[in-house]
Amino acid sequence: MIEYTLYYATNRGHIGQDRWRPEGYGCGFSRDGHDNLRFGKVIVPVDEQELQRHLYKKMSTNPTRIGDGENLNRYLCKQAESARIYAIEDLTTISDKNIPEHKNASAEMFREVKQVMEQSHDVLIFIHGFNVSWASAVGMALATEMMLNRVPAKTAHPILMPQQKVRVVLFSWPSDGKVIPWRSYGNDRQEAQLSGEAVGRAMLKLRDFLIRLRLDAKKKEERLCYQSLHLLCHSMGNYVLQNTLGKMTGYITKGNLPRIFENVFMCAPDVDEDVLESGKPLSRLPEICHKVFVYCNRRDKALTISDITKANPDRLGHNGPAHPQNLHHKVNVIDCSDAVGRFKKQDFVEHNYFLWATAIEDIAQTLHDVSDDAEIRQRKRKADSLNIWQLL
Template sequence: MARLTLYYATNRRHRGRDRWHPTGYGTDFSRDGLENLRFGVVHLEADRGRIRRELERPAAGGRGDGEGLAAYLSRRAASRRHTRIHAFEERLDPAASDVNQPPEARWGSQALFAELRRQMLRQTDVVVYIHGFNVAWNEAVGSALALQEMLNLPAPGAEPQGVLVVLFTWPSDGRALPFVSYKSDRSEAAASGKAVGRGFLKLRDYLARLRAEARRGGAGPCDRSLHLLCHSMGN
């Protein structure tokens, strides 16, 4: 069995009693507000042989059946037996704004960014992936993991390039009811724009701090890249 890892950010409402170890995420906004973000990591167990077969299957565009792999990993992500979710815990003053939090505040975003920095120092690029219309939580996880596996599959004769996919998932309902689901998802996608913007502002502040620290230490910027991939309504 393979243990796959996916980092995520979401403004979906968590499922289960423990928000830091949820059983999944639903189709509604977070109870703390539509701009509220949770950051965390998903660990998923999957059959390495099945993954390899999907990656090596001939396809119209070349090698690899990304849709087949995404469907398989989505089914695994729907099973609590095969999936563990850990949201990075936060300790914040609810009466204070982001910029007025006390020094001892703990941020989920900072925990995520520190993990990503650790990975990027190992010569890994990061792709932030925002899905489109009609995508449930488990489907978002499955498609993001499939994308990560495909991007890490080197072309024949090419040197391998490490790529880490970070999923941003908004509360699409994943049911595809004609007209009803599309209208609902369109409203939720538009409302989620502020949450996405808030996440990018947090990332900007983190990168600005890293740059200032590097300059004080006489170091240059790292040579890794951040990429943004938005599908359909995810734009």
């Protein structure tokens, strides 16, 4: 067995007597409040042979597509149930005095993550969707990291440097992790909305840390790593992002929001189809990043159910944006419908397709600065002068 480390932040309530060495995290908020955060790391045991089997499994429908991220996810979810968790002790819980910002648990984890980035690692923050337990969230985050870091299939960029890696940092909100028709979806949506406050606080803490880092670098007290931060939200995690942006906007009333990320990936987003348009909740998303990528799939049964049974408007992750011509120039749309239908016809739900070889490789190429219209991309432009692409 090999042990893998995953850094995390969560506003879930801990399980067990010791909040700094919890047995796990539950499906409710922290008892200190829905915007209270815990930071730490989780150590997951992984069988290397089992890992390699999933990473390099060939799809029977197309042998050139290599990697079974969904079954890797299932395996890692099981392994996460026996993982060791180490929360960083928060001094504000044991002192009635003001704690300096640089001594907060968040700053301590940011410093550890910075040390990882100094080893030529970009960092991708991952926010999961609904019906995801703590162990499932850990498994999905690790599966994402491992699929992004595997030696690419022959379709990938030929000049990628093997030492350039991506480390995933998990934010886990208290999704129910179970399917009880009607109630679970409604509970998760309410908790996702409230969790936006916690993520918003975390983003602003990260902004303050980066500002302080640059100031210290000018005084030669710190050195910059020159790596990039990215954000990937899956399913209802995009609704968390929507409420996060609202929280940040409430704090920053003048000027643009802070540019924190290089790329933001909205995978199977369970939000309204017009949410990125001017005046809508995510219209200011391009302010916090260089580019936005929306991955959608007309075959996504989970979002179809969200449309029909939950009385939601059409979802962005189903048919894509309602009015593509109204999108900011930073926004790119990748339609995965044909690729999903061709390579995974046996999958009924088709909601976690961002972990499939075709989609995850497209994300990896973006992380490695492969141009949007490069020939090696497994995509083609769907319409002239629009940033809308069809995954092949």
